[in-house]
Amino acid sequence: MARSLELDLSGQRSFSTLISLAARLLWRDWRGGELKLLSLALVMAVTSVTGIALFTDRLEKALVLESANMLAADRMLRSGRPLPKEILIEAKTRGFQTAETLSFTSMAFSDSSNMLVSAKAVSDAYPLRGEVIIADAPFVRGTPIASGPRPGEAWLESRAFPALELKIGDKIYIGESTLRVSHIIITEPDRSSGGMVDNAGPRVMLHMDDVAATNVVQLGSRVTYRFLFANTEPEILDDFSLWIDEEFNSEYRLRDVRDESAEVSEALSRAESFLMLGSLFAVLLAGIAIALTAKRYSERHYDYVAILKTLGCTSNQIAAIYLMIQVVLVLVSIGLGSILGWLTHAGILELLQTVLAVDLPPAGVRPYIVGSLTAIVCLLSFALPPLLALRETPPLRVLRKDISPEKLSDRMPYIFGLGGSVLLVSWYSNDLLITFILLAAVTAIAVMLSGFSYALLKSTSSVGMKAGNSWKLAMSAARRRRKQNVLQIMVFAITIMSLLILSLLRTDLISDWQAQLPEDTPNHFMMNISQSQIEGIEEFFDENGIRGNAFYPLISARVERVNGKDPEPQGEMGDGGERTTLAGGAETREIEEGSAKLGREAEVEGEEVRGRLSRRQVTWAAEVPSDNRIVEGEWWDESASPGYVSIEEEYAGWLGLEIGDSLEFEVLGQQVSAEVSSFRSVQWDNMQPNFYIIFSPGTIDDLGATFLSTALMEREQKVLLNDLVRQFPTMVVIEIDGLIEQVQTIIAQVTSAIELIFFLVLISGALVLLSCVNATLDERFYENAILRTLGAGRRLILSSLVIEFATIGVLAGFIATVGAEASLFYLQERVFNQSFDLHYWVWIAGPLAGMLVIGALGLNSTKEVVRVSPLILLRRIS
Amino acid sequence: MPQAMIRVEKLCKSVPTTEGVLEILRDIDLEIDAADTVAIIGASGSGKSTLLGLMAGLDAASSGDVLLSGHSLASMDEEARAILRGQLVGFVFQSFQLLPSLTALENVMLPIELKGENSAREKALQLLNRVGLSERAHHYPNQLSGGEQQRVAIGRAFATEAKILFADEPTGNLDTATGARIVELLFDLNKEFATTLVLVTHEDRLAKRCGRIVRLVAGVVSSDEKTSHEVDKKSVR
Numbered sequence A: 001m002a003r004s005l006e007l008d009l010s011g012q013r014s015f016s017t018l019i020s021l022a023a024r025l026l027w028r029d030w031r032g033g034e035l036k037l038l039s040l041a042l043v044m045a046v047t048s049v050t051g052i053a054l055f056t057d058r059l060e061k062a063l064v065l066e067s068a069n070m071l072a073a074d075r076m077l078r079s080g081r082p083l084p085k086e087i088l089i090e091a092k093t094r095g096f097q098t099a100e101t102l103s104f105t106s107m108a109f110s111d112s113s114n115m116l117v118s119a120k121a122v123s124d125a126y127p128l129r130g131e132v133i134i135a136d137a138p139f140v141r142g143t144p145i146a147s148g149p150r151p152g153e154a155w156l157e158s159r160a161f162p163a164l165e166l167k168i169g170d171k172i173y174i175g176e177s178t179l180r181v182s183h184i185i186i187t188e189p190d191r192s193s194g195g196m197v198d199n200a201g202p203r204v205m206l207h208m209d210d211v212a213a214t215n216v217v218q219l220g221s222r223v224t225y226r227f228l229f230a231n232t233e234p235e236i237l238d239d240f241s242l243w244i245d246e247e248f249n250s251e252y253r254l255r256d257v258r259d260e261s262a263e264v265s266e267a268l269s270r271a272e273s274f275l276m277l278g279s280l281f282a283v284l285l286a287g288i289a290i291a292l293t294a295k296r297y298s299e300r301h302y303d304y305v306a307i308l309k310t311l312g313c314t315s316n317q318i319a320a321i322y323l324m325i326q327v328v329l330v331l332v333s334i335g336l337g338s339i340l341g342w343l344t345h346a347g348i349l350e351l352l353q354t355v356l357a358v359d360l361p362p363a364g365v366r367p368y369i370v371g372s373l374t375a376i377v378c379l380l381s382f383a384l385p386p387l388l389a390l391r392e393t394p395p396l397r398v399l400r401k402d403i404s405p406e407k408l409s410d411r412m413p414y415i416f417g418l419g420g421s422v423l424l425v426s427w428y429s430n431d432l433l434i435t436f437i438l439l440a441a442v443t444a445i446a447v448m449l450s451g452f453s454y455a456l457l458k459s460t461s462s463v464g465m466k467a468g469n470s471w472k473l474a475m476s477a478a479r480r481r482r483k484q485n486v487l488q489i490m491v492f493a494i495t496i497m498s499l500l501i502l503s504l505l506r507t508d509l510i511s512d513w514q515a516q517l518p519e520d521t522p523n524h525f526m527m528n529i530s531q532s533q534i535e536g537i538e539e540f541f542d543e544n545g546i547r548g549n550a551f552y553p554l555i556s557a558r559v560e561r562v563n564g565k566d567p568e569p570q571g572e573m574g575d576g577g578e579r580t581t582l583a584g585g586a587e588t589r590e591i592e593e594g595s596a597k598l599g600r601e602a603e604v605e606g607e608e609v610r611g612r613l614s615r616r617q618v619t620w621a622a623e624v625p626s627d628n629r630i631v632e633g634e635w636w637d638e639s640a641s642p643g644y645v646s647i648e649e650e651y652a653g654w655l656g657l658e659i660g661d662s663l664e665f666e667v668l669g670q671q672v673s674a675e676v677s678s679f680r681s682v683q684w685d686n687m688q689p690n691f692y693i694i695f696s697p698g699t700i701d702d703l704g705a706t707f708l709s710t711a712l713m714e715r716e717q718k719v720l721l722n723d724l725v726r727q728f729p730t731m732v733v734i735e736i737d738g739l740i741e742q743v744q745t746i747i748a749q750v751t752s753a754i755e756l757i758f759f760l761v762l763i764s765g766a767l768v769l770l771s772c773v774n775a776t777l778d779e780r781f782y783e784n785a786i787l788r789t790l791g792a793g794r795r796l797i798l799s800s801l802v803i804e805f806a807t808i809g810v811l812a813g814f815i816a817t818v819g820a821e822a823s824l825f826y827l828q829e830r831v832f833n834q835s836f837d838l839h840y841w842v843w844i845a846g847p848l849a850g851m852l853v854i855g856a857l858g859l860n861s862t863k864e865v866v867r868v869s870p871l872i873l874l875r876r877i878s
Numbered sequence B: 001m002p003q004a005m006i007r008v009e010k011l012c013k014s015v016p017t018t019e020g021v022l023e024i025l026r027d028i029d030l031e032i033d034a035a036d037t038v039a040i041i042g043a044s045g046s047g048k049s050t051l052l053g054l055m056a057g058l059d060a061a062s063s064g065d066v067l068l069s070g071h072s073l074a075s076m077d078e079e080a081r082a083i084l085r086g087q088l089v090g091f092v093f094q095s096f097q098l099l100p101s102l103t104a105l106e107n108v109m110l111p112i113e114l115k116g117e118n119s120a121r122e123k124a125l126q127l128l129n130r131v132g133l134s135e136r137a138h139h140y141p142n143q144l145s146g147g148e149q150q151r152v153a154i155g156r157a158f159a160t161e162a163k164i165l166f167a168d169e170p171t172g173n174l175d176t177a178t179g180a181r182i183v184e185l186l187f188d189l190n191k192e193f194a195t196t197l198v199l200v201t202h203e204d205r206l207a208k209r210c211g212r213i214v215r216l217v218a219g220v221v222s223s224d225e226k227t228s229h230e231v232d233k234k235s236v237r
C-alpha cells in the first residue's frame, strides 16, 4: 500500500561519488584489460612522438651548431669598410658573444723568400663556434684549439712553410711589423666563408691588435671586415637581425650559414623538412592508433553504459565519468610516455653512438610539449567523440542489442578527427603546403577506397558464409565485414603510405647527395688561365699525379637585345637569390671588377637584377656539360656551325626567351649575335663550374677568353700549389677543399639524422599496423570460434584468415603506393627541390609488402583462434 | 484510494520501418498496485518486451503515459527517467546483463555505489549470500554458469531495495530445474522486500506464480485476470 514514496529525484550525486565511481570503473576496466589497449596506444603515442621530437630537436640543434662552424659563429656581418661600433655594443647588451676578423691580401716575407698570402686578423674571442686545428709540423692531422694566435704571433698554413722556407719559431714580416711563427694551421672553421680575399694564397693568421702595426690596411685597401655573433637562442638571433635591418636600412645584413653556402642551406632545409615530415607521420600514426583503440573501447562499452543507465545513471554523469577517466588516462600517459620517450631516445642514442656523426646538444622542453599536446589533441579529436557518443547509448539496449548510439552521431567522430588532424599537422609543421599535401593525400586515399574497395568487395554479392573452401570463405568474410574492412584498409594504406613516402624520400635524398658531391669532387679552381698556359698546366698535373679536368673558356658577356628589342626580365628569378656557384655566377665577377665590389655579398636586390643582365661569365663548348640536361630544343652536333647559344632554363624563363629567338650580346666590347637553340637544366649545387649561357664553338672563340679548370688535390698534394703558382704567376687558384669537406661532413650528419628518424617512424608504423589488426579481432574471433564449433578444420580457418588479410594487404599496399607516389610528386617538386621520377619497383613492392606484412600480422594475431578449444573461445566472447 | 505503483494510460508505441509505421502497442491501460506481482504473457512479437521497456522508462512512448509511483514518465526526458530508475526500479533480464569486467560482488555493488551509499560491500556480500553465491563473489561472469549469473543479476536487482522490479524472461536462458530455483529465489526476495514485480514470460508455470496475468495479443491487452495466488494473498491479509 504505497503511500507516496519519498524519492530524491534531483539526481544529484556528490562529486566525490562520481570520482570514486570513475576511479572504480577505471581500475576495473584496467584490470579487465579493456583500458589496456587504449592506454597502451596513448602511452605509445606520447612515447613515439616525444622520442622522435627529442631526436629531431637535438639533431636539428646539432646540425645548426655544426654548420655554424662554417662561419665560426651563429651569425656574421661582413663589409668592405670598418663596421659601426654601435652594432657591437648593441650585440653585447643583447647578451651576444662577439668576435671580429679582418681579412686582406698581402705579401709576406721571410728572411729568405716571399709570397702572396691571405692574411686574417682575429680578436681574442675568435672562433665563437668550431675550432682551429693547429699543429707543429706541416701537413699533419693536428689538434683543435678554440682561439687564434696571441699578439705578436702568426699561424701559417702548411704550404706556406716550404714556400717561405720557414720553420716554427722563425720570423715573418707583414707590412711594417714582425711576427713570430708559432703554429701551423691545418684547418680553420670559417676558411671557406670568404670571397677571393680569403682564397688567394695560403692563410696567415694574426691577432687583431697587430694589424695597425703592419700599416697594410689603409683606406681603399681591399679588405673584408667581419663581425661574428653567437647566441644559443634562435629568437634572439632573429631579433637582432631585424634590428640591424631597421637601424641600418639594409645597408648591413646579418648572415647565417645558409647565406654562405647554397649546398649547406639546401642540405639543412631538406633535412629539416624530412625530420619534420618524419615527426608528422609519427603524430599521424599515433592519432590513428588512438582513434582505433578508442573506437574499440567505446564499442565495448555500449552495454556497460546501457546497464549503468538502467541502474539510474544520467547521461551527464556518464559523460562526467568518462571525462574523468580520460583526464586520468591523459595525465598518466603523458607522464609515462615522456619518461619512456626519453628512455627510448637515450637507448637508441646509446646503440647508435658509433654510427652517429653528430654530438647532440641537450634538448629543450618543446619535445615534451609536443608529445603531451599530441596526446591531448588525439584524445580530444579521436577518442572523445566515440566516448561521448557513449552517453547517448539508449538504455533500451539492454532489451534490444541492435540499438547503438552510432545512429545518433555517425559523422561526429570523423569531423572531430579530421579537425584534430588538420590542427595537429598544421601546428606541428607550421607549413601550409605540407599540411595541404598530407591532408590531400589522406583524403584522396579515403575517397579512392570508398569507391574502389567497395566495388571490388561487392562484385560478387552472394549470401551465406561459403564455408566450403578457404578462398570463398575468406572472400565472403571480407565482404561481410566490408565497412570495417574499408576502414581497416584505409588505416593500413595511410600507414604504409607514410612509411613508403619516408623511405623513398630518404633513398632519393641520400643518393642525390652522393651524386652531388662524390668523393672525387674537384676541390681546386684555377682561373685566369691563358690559352698558351693550358698545355703547361696539364703537364704539371700529369707529372705530379693530380687529377685535372677540362678547361672551360671563360668570357664576360651581356645580353643586349632580345629579337632586336630591349630585354624585359620577368621580376625575380624562381630561385630568388643569386647562384653561389663558383663560375658563371657572381664569384668570378670579382676578378674583373676588382676590389671595388666584393661579388655577391655587396649586392642589393635592384643591383642584382641589373647585375644579372649586365654581366655573365659565359663559355662555349662542343658537348653538353655532363651534369646538364637539355630540357627544350637541341644541342648542336659535332660539326656545329657558329652562331648558336644554349641558355639555362630559369634564366631563359626570366628573360622570357623562346627557342629560335635571336639574342645580341656584347662580349668584351664586341657585338655578337646568336640564335637560341636549347634550354638546359643545370645542377647548381655540385660545386662545379656551371654556366647560364653556353655558345656553340666558333661563335666567340677569338674574342680573348681566359680559361678555367678544376682539379682534385689531396691534402698532401697541396704543397704543389706553391710550385704551380710560381710557374704560372697570373693564374688564380681558389681552394675549396675546406668547403667541400665541411659540406660533406654536414651531409653525412644530415644523412644519419634522416636514417635515424626513418627508423623510429618505421617502428611506430609497425605498432599501428599491429593495433589495427587487433582492433578487428573481436568479430573475427567470434566468427571463427563459431565456425570451429561447427566443425571447420584448422587449415580451412587459418588459410581463409591468411587469404582475407593478404587481400586486404594487397589492396592497402596498392592504394598506399598510389598515395605515396602522388604525395612524393608534390613533396619532391615543391618542398625538397628534387626532381620526381616514378619509382617503378614500388608499384610491385608496395602491394607485395602490404600482402606479406599484413598477412603475417593478421595470422599471428588470430592464430589463437585455432589453438584454443572452441569452448574456451565461446566462453571468452560471451 | 491509494496511489497505484504503476499506472499505464493509453500507452501506444509505434516505430517507423522501411515498410511503413509499425504499431507495436496500442492503447494499453494498466494499473498495478504496490507489492503486486504481474506476469505479462503473449506470443513472440506481441510486444511484451516493448511494454516492459516503456513501463520501466527505458524508452519513450509514442503517446500515452506511464506513471511510476505517481511520477509521469511522459513528462520526463531521458535524464530524469534515469534518475527515477535509479531511485525506484530494478531489472532482471533474460540475458543477465552482468558487466563482464566486474566480479560477481562488484556487479552487485555497482547500483549501491551509484546511489552513493557507503556500505556497498557489506550489503552486496549479504545479498550474494542470500542468493547462495558467497563463495563465488570474486568470480567473473564468464566463470559462472547461466543460473549463477542470473542469481547475481537478481542480487543486483534487489541491491538498492528498488520498489519495482522488472524482469524480462528471467528464466528464458535456463533449464527447467535451474529456472525453477531462480523463480523461487525471485519470489522469495520479492516477498522479503515487498517489491512490485512485473515479469514477462511465456512459461505458464512462472506466470501462475504471479497474482495477475496480463495477456498481450498483437500489441493490445486481450485479457487481464487475477490468479488463485492473488486470491490466496488477499485472503491471508
Ligand SMILES: Nc1ncnc2c1ncn2[C@@H]1O[C@H](COP(=O)(O)OP(=O)(O)OP(=O)(O)O)[C@@H](O)[C@H]1O
Pocket (backbone or CB within 6 Å): B015, B017, B022, B024, B042, B043, B044, B045, B046, B047, B048, B049, B050, B051
Ligand atoms: N525499434 C524497433 N524497430 C523495429 N521493430 C521493432 C522495434 N522494437 C520492436 N519491434 C518489433 O515489435 C514487435 C514486438 O517486439 P517485442 O520485442 O516487444 O516482442 P516480444 O513480445 O518481447 O517477443 P519475444 O517473446 O520474442 O521476446 C516485434 O515484431 C519487433 O520486431
Ligand SMILES: [Mg+2]
Pocket (backbone or CB within 6 Å): B048, B049, B050
Ligand atoms: Mg521479448
